[in-house]
Amino acid sequence: MMDDNFDDLLRDAAQTYNQPPEIPREAMWAAIERGRAERAVLPIATARRAPRWLTAAAGVAAVLLVGFAIGRMSRGPVASPATVASATPDAPRAVPLSSSPAPTSVTPESSTREVEATPSARRLASIRESRAAGLRLRTDRANSAEQLGDQASYRMAVVEHLARTEVMLAGFRSQVRSNADARVDAQFASLSRDLLATTRLLLATRRGDDPAITRLLQDLELVLMQLSQYATDGRRSDLDAIEQSMEKHNVMPKLRSTIPAGFSSTSGT
Amino acid sequence: MCNARLPQHGIGESSNVVTDQQLVARCIAGDRLAERALYDAHVERVYRLAYRLAGDADLAQDFTQETFIRAFDRLGQYRGDASLATWLHTIATSVSLNGMRSVTRLRTRSTPIDDVPELPATTVRAAPHDLRERLHASIDALSVKLRPVFVMHDVEGFTHEEIGNTLGIPVGTSKARLFDARAKLRAALAMFAGDATT
Numbered sequence: 001m002m003d004d005n006f007d008d009l010l011r012d013a014a015q016t017y018n019q020p021p022e023i024p025r026e027a028m029w030a031a032i033e034r035g036r037a038e039r040a041v042l043p044i045a046t047a048r049r050a051p052r053w054l055t056a057a058a059g060v061a062a063v064l065l066v067g068f069a070i071g072r073m074s075r076g077p078v079a080s081p082a083t084v085a086s087a088t089p090d091a092p093r094a095v096p097l098s099s100s101p102a103p104t105s106v107t108p109e110s111s112t113r114e115v116e117a118t119p120s121a122r123r124l125a126s127i128r129e130s131r132a133a134g135l136r137l138r139t140d141r142a143n144s145a146e147q148l149g150d151q152a153s154y155r156m157a158v159v160e161h162l163a164r165t166e167v168m169l170a171g172f173r174s175q176v177r178s179n180a181d182a183r184v185d186a187q188f189a190s191l192s193r194d195l196l197a198t199t200r201l202l203l204a205t206r207r208g209d210d211p212a213i214t215r216l217l218q219d220l221e222l223v224l225m226q227l228s229q230y231a232t233d234g235r236r237s238d239l240d241a242i243e244q245s246m247e248k249h250n251v252m253p254k255l256r257s258t259i260p261a262g263f264s265s266t267s268g269t
Numbered sequence: 270m271c272n273a274r275l276p277q278h279g280i281g282e283s284s285n286v287v288t289d290q291q292l293v294a295r296c297i298a299g300d301r302l303a304e305r306a307l308y309d310a311h312v313e314r315v316y317r318l319a320y321r322l323a324g325d326a327d328l329a330q331d332f333t334q335e336t337f338i339r340a341f342d343r344l345g346q347y348r349g350d351a352s353l354a355t356w357l358h359t360i361a362t363s364v365s366l367n368g369m370r371s372v373t374r375l376r377t378r379s380t381p382i383d384d385v386p387e388l389p390a391t392t393v394r395a396a397p398h399d400l401r402e403r404l405h406a407s408i409d410a411l412s413v414k415l416r417p418v419f420v421m422h423d424v425e426g427f428t429h430e431e432i433g434n435t436l437g438i439p440v441g442t443s444k445a446r447l448f449d450a451r452a453k454l455r456a457a458l459a460m461f462a463g464d465a466t467t
Contacts, residue, residue, distance in 0.1 A: 009461075010454060013404045014424050020320035020329070023313055028334050032308070035338045 131194060158202055158213060159259060165195050165220055166255040169246070172227065176239065189228060196224040216258060219249040289353035296344050308337055311354060314425075315361045321420045322365040323372075324409075332368050336361040351434050358427075358435040362417060370413075400461045407457040411450055418443055419450035 168191050175188075199221045203214070223245045230238035246252060287295075287306075295303035315336055320329035339360050347356055411419060417436060421427040422443075427435070432443040 006455060006458075006461075007451060009400070010404065010451065010458070011423050013401050014408065014419075016401055017405050017408050017420070017424055018321045018324040020317045021326055023316045024330060025309075025312060028312065028316075028330055028337075029305070029308060031330075031334045032337045032341075035334060036341060039338070039342070 131190060154202075154205075158217075161195070161198050161202060162216070162220075162255055163259050165199075165224070166252070166259060168192065168195060169223070169227075169252065169255070173246075192224050192228040196221065196228055199224060212254075213258070216251075216254050219245070219251055219254070223249075223251055290349055293344050293347050293349075293353065296341065304341060307340075307353070311357050312337070314354065315357055318358060318361050318421070318425060319365045321424055322362070322417065323369060328368065328372065329365075332361065332365045335364045335368075339364065355431060355434045358431070359437070362421075362435055366413065366417065400458065403458055403461075404454065407454050410457075411453060415446050415450040415453065418446040419454075422447050423451075 168188070172188050172192075199217055203217050203221065223242060226238060226242045226245060230242060287303075292303055292307050292310075296307055312333065316329060316333045319332040319336070320326070323329045323332060336357065340357055343360075347353065351359075408416060408419060418432055421432050421435070422429065429440045429443045429447075432438075433440045436443070438446075
């Protein structure tokens with residue numbers, strides 16, 4: 001009862017809380033019309049906001065980019081010019097890095113070329129450098145697997161390599177089928193050479209008694225060799241030879257059956 | 270639902286009282302009279318609510334203007350699930366509470382220490398008119414969750430359904446918050462309880 005009385009008192013007293021004065025209707029209406037007119041003539045750049053999905057996508061892309069950059073940085077130092085020189089297509093076999101500083105291993109001839117390098121030459125050198133870095137990385141991985149004598153590590157490296165090869169071959173076939181007369185992208189040429197080098201390394205350092213894997217790597221070596229040849233020369237006969245090799249050796253079905261389900265070329269380390 | 274009155278435009282309309290949906294449709298079509306009619310129909314309650322929450326004429330005016338500017342911009346989003354009044358009150362509450370948050374932040378940063386009013390060191394038995402002052406101060410001191418519910422229900426006479434729709438909370442939550450708010454005020458004004466019952 002006491003509470004009821006007090007609540008009534010509260011309610012009565014509350015009516016005076018922030019009691020509004022007379023409403024300035026016309027002044028507010030004028031201000032509203034002004035405000036709407038001002039907002040209607042905002043510059044397009046200010047008024048048009050990016051859709052929410054685009055903002056989210058940009059955020060995701062930024063995160064991926066940062067992650068990718070961190071991943072690249074954590075892979076170790078960039079290959080020195082000595083490695084670059086040894087990893088060019090003319091000398092596909094990887095040579096161990098010398099312990100001497102990089103500049104001392106550069107010949108006078110090559111240094112002259114560097115001085116006179118055009119932008120395209122520099123770009124080519126940069127591509128070679130990155131390719132060499134990748135080759136060195138894979139060499140290191142293969143070497144480390146050898147040192148450890150760990151079959152599981154070797155198997156992991158093989159599976160990762162097979163996954164990358166499968167993606168590349170699928171992309172290659174898709175491009176050839178959609179545009180048979182045109183030459184394939186230059187990326188296939190470089191990629192197939194890289195994969196060929198890795199295939200040979202894996203064959204050379206194999207740590208397993210699985211003859212199926214060995215046979216598959218040998219088949220891949222043949223197909224990748226033909227593919228790198230075709231990507232360079234662009235002869236139709238090479239293309240037919242690639243198709244025949246792949247069909248004859250059942251390369252794609254074997255690849256897909258060897259790669260574990262759910263494994264992607266990017267999921268490996 | 271708050272029906273607005275505006276001049277007839279169509280043949281066959283027996284009355285010049287239009288529903289929320291018709292009014293909104295006309296506003297979207299660019300009918301300036303309909304816009305003014307919508308404003309006239311709702312401005313009083315929106316302004317009162319804004320003023321009760323802000324406690325300042327200039328702020329209340331700003332919040333009311335911003336409410337209607339936003340409402341006219343977003344009329345296309347009004348689906349008619351709730352009444353137009355509830356939809357406008359939702360915007361008004363959001364604008365006012367966000368605006369008050371900014372103002373409070375600003376005041377907290379810029380108020381010199383000398384301007385802070387001194388609080389009485391001991392509680393003295395207050396005269397009756399002090400009940401209002403203490404009550405107003407206590408309402409001001411309610412939390413951000415409790416104050417809008419108390420103001421809307423006990424001061425402005427909104428129902429719990431309207432409060433729930435406006436603040437986007439269940440009716441039960443609105444009731445619980447009102448109960449809590451009253452309990453806090455009762456505790457803050459305990460010294461006046463004896464006077465109230467006599």
